[in-house]
Amino acid sequence: MDAPRFIAQHSSDLARIFYFHGLKQEALAEAQRAASVANESARFFAGPKALSTYARILDDPAQQDELLNEGAQILDEGCVSHNQFFYYSDAIAIMLLRGEWERADAYAQKLEDFSRSEPLPLIDLICTQARLLSGAGRLGAAQT
Numbered sequence: 001m002d003a004p005r006f007i008a009q010h011s012s013d014l015a016r017i018f019y020f021h022g023l024k025q026e027a028l029a030e031a032q033r034a035a036s037v038a039n040e041s042a043r044f045f046a047g048p049k050a051l052s053t054y055a056r057i058l059d060d061p062a063q064q065d066e067l068l069n070e071g072a073q074i075l076d077e078g079c080v081s082h083n084q085f086f087y088y089s090d091a092i093a094i095m096l097l098r099g100e101w102e103r104a105d106a107y108a109q110k111l112e113d114f115s116r117s118e119p120l121p122l123i124d125l126i127c128t129q130a131r132l133l134s135g136a137g138r139l140g141a142a143q144t
Contacts, residue, residue, distance in 0.1 A: 052090035
């Protein structure tokens with residue numbers, strides 16, 4: 001079956017699995033594939049998720065920001081809602097790892113705003129966790 005949107009979606013999921021199991025090269029290969037397929041034929045179905053997955057796996061902040069900016073543009077144009085959950089969760093994680101507390105909080109706020117009309121406990125958890133971790137990060141930075 002030739003269904004590019006599902007290829008992009010599944011490659012993104014596989015990239016996440018590889019990444020969380022410490023298989024960075026495999027994760028990068030799948031993330032690149034997901035982003036490429038999404039860009040070609042599944043932009044509004046899997047684009048932001050594929051781009052944020054790719055950004056999360058990379059180590060270069062400039063590349064991460066470029067991918068996150070591209071994903072944000074697609075979100076602004078409108079896309080399938082699962083992208084919002086993955087994109088903002090990834091963006092939060094990236095900013096927390098980089099120690100960019102204000103940006104982590106801003107992404108948490110955007111995720112919360114998106115789900116306001118249909119609140120979900122998982123989104124509440126992600127946003128609360130982001131704010132607690134960024135607050136702890138700020139406190140730790142202030143004490144050093």
